[in-house]
Amino acid sequence: MVVIIGSGPIGLAVSIELKKIGIPSIIIERGALVNSIFHYPINMTFFSTSDKLEIGNVPFISHGPKPTRSEALEYYRRAAEHYKLDVKLYEEVTNVEGTDGSFIVTTDKSSYKASKVVLATGFYGRENRMNIPGEDLPKVTHYYDDPHRYAWQKVLVVGGGNSAADAALETWHCNAEVSVLVKYDTLKSSIKYWIKPDIENRIKEGSIKGYFNSKLLAIRENEVDIETPEGLITVPNDFVLAMTGYQPHFDLMEKLGIDLTTDGVKMPVYDSDTLETNRKGLYVAGVVCGGMDTGKLFIENSRVHAEQIARHIEKSEKK
Secondary structure, eight states, X not given: OEEEEOOSHHHHHHHHHHHHTTOOEEEEOSSSTTHHHHTSOTTOBOSSOGXXXXXXXXXXXXXXXXXXXXXXXXXXXXHHHHTTOOEEOSOOEEEEEEETTEEEEEESSOEEEESEEEEOOOSOSEEOOOOOTTTTSTTEESSOOOGGGGTTSEEEEEOSSHHHHHHHHHHHHTTOEEEEEOSSSSOXXXXXXXXXXXXXXXXXXXXXXXXXXXXXXXXXXXXXXXXXXXXXXXEEOSEEEEOOOEEOOHHHHHHTTOOBOSSSSOOBOBOTTTOBBSSTTEEEOGGGGGTTOTTTOOHHHHTHHHHHHHHHHHHHHTO
16 A cells, blocks of 8 residues: 555646556545645636646646646546545645555544555645744735735735736736735746736836835734835735745655755755655655755656656565
8 A cells, every 4th residue: 555645636646657557545635635726826827738737648628728727626636536546635644654665654633554655745835934923914825816805905915926926916907906025126037928018017007016125024904014125114904915935845754754955955855766765665756856946847747756656666566
């Protein structure tokens, strides 16, 4: 039995490849199926085309050139149902004890015996917190969802990447009074090419207020403090959308005994051919392998991990 931690596209793909060669597996997920995609903005469109998001040779047909969040949720659910994958949802792994061939995976609900363990928890394990007063107020969110809730409200979007641009534009289209706070002097160049001119033009014309080279210092119920190049200002505010990015579940990796790189970009240490970590029998798969190098791995170029891991497990099981 193989236990896979994480029900994202790559976790599902690993389970599918194992099933094809007759090795049973269980997927344990702390949230909903494909939890990271579930937490994407409701109106989000993928950068990749649908064929590059396919797993298990199950065709992914979208209505437009690029699939939406809702289409992806339905696709991965249908793929899991097609292969009759054993998925435990809303169950969080707390520890993995034992050695290769004889692991005990403990969760907040149960425990499972496993010969191998695969960690496929993705990139969105933890939000990058700002660590400022007021960050835990109900008006603050690190996960943007639906623009409608912000209609006619004073909204501050923190961040200069894709998520921030999407959130700013969508809430502005719902007639929110939107400001964007960026710690650098410009928005990120990596913003999707069909979004970047729109957000830049809205800021240039003043429809969306831009605070560049600025820092959010404090959040209160009806206002926020911003440090700008011109000095400290206090502005009225109803909601703060902290699109400050995320990071992999490094604390879980450390708890499971996975070595992390100590120089350069932080990421797990693993064999690039087998995806096995320093802890024999414990693998990493998917975008989690890239650690903080967010531009290195995506669904489309990490799907191959499923076959690599399945082949290695099959070979080791035959020994």
